[in-house]
């Protein structure tokens with residue numbers, strides 16, 4: 001993962017028309033929002049830069065749209081961003097499964113049931 005970078009300068013760090021996943025943050029420390037793009041990471045970040053009040057971001061390139069979605073799911077699970085809707089429900093069929101041994105997020109989810 002690369003970052004944090006200033007969101008308004010995203011075009012200096014992100015390649016053109018690539019799949020990838022990203023984390024947005026207001027203070028550069030907390031993960032406030034997790035997202036992914038299937039084929040236009042720079043365009044997606046550009047929309048957030050114009051339409052949101054996030055100031056920082058992290059990102060990774062992905063080899064495919066499917067790969068980007070899997071990273072997104074893993075980050076949603078790991079960071080539990082406050083701004084994602086329905087963050088507790090990982091969609092079925094993405095093929096993603098938590099493989100972290102002693103994962104704190106899984107322990108919390110299990111305790112909440």
Ligand SMILES: [Zn+2]
Nearest residue numbers: 098103105106
């Ligand atoms: Zn887990």
